[in-house]
Amino acid sequence: MSNPRQISLNIFLYSFGHHEASWRHPSSQPGANYSARHYQGIAQKAEASKIDAVFFADVPAAGVAEYSAGGQLEPITTLASIAAVTEKIGLIATASTTFYEPYNLARLFSTLDHLSGGRAGWNIVTTGHELVGRNFGFEVFPEVSERYARASEFVDTTKLLWDSWEDDAIVFDKENGRYADASKLHEPNFHGKYINVDGLLTTPRPPQGHPVLIQAGASNDGRAFAAKYAEAIFTAHQRIEDAQAFYNDIKAxxxxxxxxxxxxxxxPGLSPFVAATEAEAQAKARELNELTIPEYGLGLIRSNLAGQDDSWFTVDNLEERVPLELFADAGDVTNNxxxxxxxxxxIVEREQPTLRELLHKLAGGRGHQVVAGTPEQIADRIQVWAENRAADGFNVMPPLYPAGLDDFLDHVVPILQQRGLFRTEYSGSTLRDHFGLKRPENVHTRNSALV
Structure with missing residues (x-):
């Protein structure tokens, strides 16, 4: 009998937890979400369980700060603080190609990769929030196709910057006074429609060659971009059949x-409520759902409905069934x-929820699947998805820190390890090692070998 396929598991760092009411839980302490010690503790616990990586998302806009744990720390700086107290766990940060420039972002991720010994990953997003655009001075926010066109040039340029030093460019010849071999230094001189970069990067080639490239968009443009560039994709699916369709489309x-x-x-994202019995797990979910503020959840739905009539989504309709027609053609699977x-x-089409029920459904994972059950039930869900071409692993989103993280690491991960689905020890020290990805060859080394 063949060994089961090993999966990847990341822990998604998010304030007090992924449930929108986690900050109101009795165990949550004011200011913890702005503390390096909070995130360092999560990462150290995850590393002890041999988790692939911690992931820190980013939307540079405060949003509805009145009702949520408003704002968050900047990801790359936060991950650098985690690198100082960990040894092997990967460090993945979101950064937008719409609001950065390739040169400074290439430096930031190269620096993180050097400081961590090769553990950096870049979650590439183009950012669809017009509020963020206004924070960065955009009078007209670019359409999705234009954002991805810029992203393509951006990633091409960033990879050239990381390759601007060949792996053996540094000779450190003290006797002759030569620090680097000039023949192995290459200025990108990239001039495109959106991006212009000339000079050599200030840091030598990162330990991983390139930090791992990750992508999180599921639109048609996002899928095409991911198929070309991404080495991992973070995605949101409620049903296994939808996840399988996405999986097969991207792979093809x-x-x-x-x-x-x-x-x-x-x-895919997975937000698990774990307890000794399914009833206890569901009680944990109810406890947090009862702490939600409807105005906050309504604001999130309205933001997703941007450009459509959102006047029905008010507290006056909390006990009413949500009309599917309010979502126009969003259910059309040919338009992603x-x-x-x-x-x-x-969710609205399948479950016909009241508005309050929909808000509770979204409160735990913002559209990612939320599962309440025993450790065995959660492990079963993970295994079924992994063995049926729906996932290569999961981006785990604990609803509450630290309790939800402890529940998953202490009770679910050991079951996955016993079943041979997840490692019991790291086999390498870089994020590429953990994900089983090849180290990319330097473009200039490859080109010279072809001459």
Whole structure:
């Protein structure tokens, strides 16, 4: 009998927890979400369980700060503080190609990769929030196709910057006074429609060659971009059949571009409530749901409905069934350009919830699947998805820190290890090692070998 396929597991760092009311839980302490010690403790606990990586998302806008744990720390700086107290766990940060420039972002991720000994990953987003655009001075926010066109040039340029030093460019010849071999230093001189970069990067090539490239968009443009560039994809699916369709689509697109299916990992989000019995797990979920503020959840739905009539979504309608027609054509599976709205529309179509029930459904994972059950039930869900081409692993989103993290690591991970689905020891020290990804060859070394 063949050994089961090993999965990847990341822990998604998020304030007091992924449930929107986690900050109101009796165990949550004011200011913890702005403390390095809070995130360091999460990462150290995850590393002890041999988790692949911690992931820190980012939207540089405060949002509805009145009702939520408003604002968050900047991811790359926070992950650098985690690098100082960990040894092997990967460090993945979100950064937008719409609001950065390639040179400074290449430096930031190269620095994180050097400081951590090769553990950095970049979650590439183009950012669809117009509020963020206003924070950065955009009078007209770019359409999705234009944002991805810029992103393509951005990633091409960033990879050239990381490759601007060949791996053996530093000779450190004290006797002759030569620090680097000039023939192995290459200025990008990239001039495109959106991006212009000339000079050599200030840091030598990162330990991983390139930090791992990750992507989180599920629109049609996002899928095409991911198939070309991504080495892992973070995605949101409620049902296994939807996850399988996405999985097969991405893998097929990657293969059509000359890549292997193994070159890209699909990692859906999973927010687990874990307890000794299913009833106890559901009680944990209810406890947090009862702490939600409806105005906050309504604001999130309205933001996803941008450009459509959102006047029905008020506290006056909390006990009313949500009309599917309010989501217009969001349920059309052939149009993925508003993928998160599709997830919400799918819930409305299948479950016909009241508005309050929909808000509770979204409160735990913002459209990612929320599961309440025993450790065995959670492990079963993970195994079924992994063995049926729905996932290569999961981006785990504990509803509450630290209790929800402890529940998952202490009770679910050991079951996955016993079943041979997850490692009991790290086999390497870099994020590429953990994900089973090849170290990319330097483009200049490759080109010289072809001459």
């Amino acid at each position: 697109q990657a293969v059509a571009l000359g890549r292997s299916e193994d070159d890209v990992k699909i990692l 350009n508003r993928s998160r709205l599709q997830v919400i529309a799918g």
